[in-house]
Amino acid sequence: MKISSPTLSSRSADLLKRGLDRLNAEQYTLAEALFREIVAQDPQHAEAWHRLGVTLARQQRFAPGEAAIRQALALQDSGERQRDLGWTLIWQGRDNEAIAAYYSAINQGMREARLFNNLGNLLKKGNNLKYAEIAYRAAIDVDPAYALAHSNLAMLLQDAGQFDAAEASLKQALELDPKAAHLWQRYGGLLEQQNRLDEADAAYCRGERWESAQYVRRRVAYWQDLDRIDRLTLEMVASGAAEQLTPWGLLGIPALTPGLHREAGRRFAETRWRGELAAAPLVARGAGLAEALSALAMGGRLRIGYLSADFHAHATMHLLAGVLESHDAARFDIHLYSYGNATRDTAWQARFDALPATFHDIGGLTDAQAAAQIADHGIHLLVDLKGYTTQTRLGITALRPAPVIVSWLGYPGSLGAPRLADYLIGDTVVTPPDSAQHYSETLALMPHCYQPTDHRRQCGPRPTRAAAGLPERGLxxxxxxxxxxxxxxxxxxxxxxxxxxxxxxxxxxxxxxxxxxxxxxxxxxxxxxxxxxxxxxxxxxxxxxxxxxxxxxxxxxxxxxxxxxxxxxxxxxxxxxxxxxxxxxxxxxxxxxxxxxxxxxxxxxxxxxxxxxxxxxxxxxxxxxxxxxxxxxxxxxxxxxDTVRFTRDLERLMVAIVRREVDGGEGAVVAQ
Missing domain, CATH: 3.40.50.2000 (Glycogen Phosphorylase B;)
Known part of the structure; x- marks a missing residue:
């Protein structure tokens, strides 16, 4: 009796079932092999291409995952495949394409809470706040028990200053998922923003977000039990137990080491700007710098960009204003990219109007739009002045809008993620060369202090001790x-x-x-x-x-x-x-x-x-x-x-950085 062999379709169906079982069990290598076997035998098998793409994406191989899903879509479009395509695009930092894919999935009937939530995140990131709120509320309509959507809606409302509504949404999220540490973190942040510090402390401790608990206690000089909380915080840093653990808030912990601080920066960047760090760079590192150096030698100018939220009467500007005034306009074309408060008092406005610099207000742009503008301006060296301090927008530098990026002045430490900055400006005291292993950036050393002083600051007449609330005598x-x-x-x-x-x-x-x-x-x-x-x-x-x-x-x-x-x-x-x-x-x-x-x-x-x-x-x-x-x-x-001397040293250091990018080199860079 002759036994017939299995048909191609029946064998593919068996392989697909086995592949899905392996995919659901998170056995990705086995799942990939099974799906590849199907498409090798049957290149028209749309579902196998789709599942192969998902399997690759789950292994963080997003580009080949995208290609496989697009092959499936070319064979047969569907809402589910558009949804999964959107996910691969998010992880590559291609937000607009991801939004389009999600809308296509919705138009084809997809009604999933996670899809609407992800769409809301993308729309919020793009400053499309009205439609972000609609998306979050759609996620909640689909699944009222989806705590993350309630939380994301709360953050949107908080940013809009609607604190009561935000608190109501966060409380709803916590009722649904009372053990979620990240929800307690967000609730504590809302309370802290309103200066309800005791309540914020309690929320942070409830969620075991020790890094925030120690910081808020230090803000009010409540030092009880800090040794234990500090120890738990550093254990969180070392283990990577918590996402979005802000490195700035760790600086008050006496036992924090430079190595742990760098690690905290790396983890923060990789959770905060995953898509941007994965996206193709807008400008290749070093691109055009050889030509810029040659032009400089022939009387041309280096284009220097400063990126900050603080181009107003802020502490950083009290230091930096004199440098900006003193730049040699014949050799340096200075551009200021501001995404913060653009209002300045009369005295500051007069100084800024007289600066040898071009001012760009990018506050209304998304990170992608701001980065594209900087790239379009052909900036040779971009200086980020914020780092991990408040209002940071390192998503801009993560997209690599300039051939070389420098971190300076605002944040005293390593960003931890090499793509965010290539160099860190310090000096031999704050960043001695033998500490280089604690920095993801190459050290760029000023000959004296890395911190400038504005030579035009005025002290004003000395008041009496009584007027200042001091006793008449005593040191x-x-x-x-x-x-x-x-x-x-x-x-x-x-x-x-x-x-x-x-x-x-x-x-x-x-x-x-x-x-x-x-x-x-x-x-x-x-x-x-x-x-x-x-x-x-x-x-x-x-x-x-x-x-x-x-x-x-x-x-x-x-x-x-x-x-x-x-x-x-x-x-x-x-x-x-x-x-x-x-x-x-x-x-x-x-x-x-x-x-x-x-x-x-x-x-x-x-x-x-x-x-x-x-x-x-x-x-x-x-x-x-x-x-x-x-x-x-x-x-x-x-x-x-000596502000002018400092500025000339800084300019020499910037040229040395550009020259190192062109010629290569080892070790720290020094002003020449």
Whole structure:
């Protein structure tokens, strides 16, 4: 009896079933082999091509996954295949194509909550907020129990300032999925934005988002149980247990290492900008730089772009304004790309109008549109001034709109993801060459301090001590750092100083929170320091703040994150600062400032040495007077205060970076 062999269609059906079983079991290698066997035997098998594409995409092989799904669509269009095509496009950063695919799926009858939710995310990212809200609400209509859609709708409402509606949506999401850590993280963020810090703390702890819990506690000087919370936070960083773990908020943790900080940056970037990091670069690295160097040598100009949200009366601009004014317009074509608050007071507006630079307001553009504009302008070197600080839009640099990208000034550390920036501007104190392994970027070293100073800043007339809320007599220690930089160890050193220097007071920046003020007073009282010896200074405009700073006798730096703009302000106002070198970039800025002003002897190796230097200065009026006299001379002599010199050094460094891109090289780049 003759036994007939299986038909091609029956064999394909068997292979397809087995492949789907392997795909559902996440055995992707086996599933891929089975689907490939089908299409090799039957190239017209649309479903096999579709499932092969899904299998490849789940292995993060998005481009071949897209190609396979497109082959399936060419054979037979369907809503399901359009949906899966959209997913592969998202991961390649091709948002507009993904939106089109999702709409095609919807037009063919697809009604899935996840599809509508993903579409909402894409529309929100593209600033199409009206239709993003419609998409999120459609997801909820399809599946009222879909917590993620409720959460995403809440974030949309929060960004629009509709806090009550946002909170209602988040509470609905938490009722549906009360164990979801990311929902508690979002709820805590909403509460924190409204300055409901106790509630935010509780929400973060409920969701075990320890990195946010420690940060909000530091904001109000609530230091209880921080050792445990810090340990749990660093375990989260090391294990990668939490997505969207913001690196900036980690800087107050004393045990944070440079390696862990870099790792936190890498993980944050890869979860926040997955699509952009996977997209094809708009401009190839190094493209056109050889021609730019040749043109520069013949009298042409390098096109430099600065990217920031802070081109207004912001702390960063108080440092940078003088540099922007001092750029050599004959050699450098400067472009400012602003995505933040474009309003400026009259004085700032006059300065910006006079800058040798072209201003571009890109606040209304998507990241993709902004990146395309920068690429179209032919920028040779793009400088991101934000890093992982608030309002960052590193999605722009992730799309690679320039042949070389530099990180500078705003964020004191590595971004962790090499595609976000090729170079990090530092100096030999904050980023010594032997620390290069802690940075995904190549180090670019300024000859003095990496941080500029605006030589046109005005201090204003010194007020009376009474007008500033200070006693008529007694030495004034000051630290005008943000409250999150303070900690029990640092405050204990300050308490020892106050106890050792009779009649002295500690002048702190008002944290803007009654709870924070109460916590700080309670801590110092527990250390034997009377409440009236800790004085809070209200926030003032820059000129008035610099004027009152002249009343201080000695500035006290902080660790593990130290004084940045705060330290520069103190030195500009003629107030010496005592510092100690920390383990992080963020903890060595004070040392760099002091080195660049010729007062390196005020930098201690540890907190015991810090205490001894501060006590010595406070107890020896002659030594303190001599230091203040040297600082006064430095204002007209030291490189820290010479803005034009700093700008020429920066320009030489930029040219050296471009030359290294053209010629290659090893190790750090230095200004030549």
């Amino acid at each position: 004034v220690f000051c630290s005008f750092n943000q409250t999150f930089k303070l900690n029990a160890q640092m405050a204990s050193v300050w308490a020892r100083l106050l106890s050792a220097v009779p009649g002295s007071v500690l002048w702190l920046l008002d944290p803007g929170s009654e709870r924070a003020r109460a916590n700080l007073h309670a801590f110092f009282v527990s250390e034997g320091v009377a409440r009236e010896r800790v004085i809070f200074a209200p926030r003032l405009a820059q000129e008035a703040h610099l004027a009152r700073l002249q009343l201080a006798d000695l500035a006290l730096d902080t660790l593990p994150t130290g004084s940045h703009t705060t330290g520069s302000d103190a030195l500009w106002a003629g107030v010496p600062m005592v510092s100690a070198s920390g383990a992080l970039f963020a903890g060595r800025v004070g040392a760099s400032l002091l080195d660049a002003v010729g007062l390196g002897e005020l930098v201690a190796r540890d907190l015991n040495g810090y205490f001894q230097i501060a006590l010595g200065l406070a107890s020896d009026p002659a030594w303190l007077a001599q230091i203040r006299e040297r600082l006064g001379r430095a204002k007209s002599e030291a490189p820290l205060f």
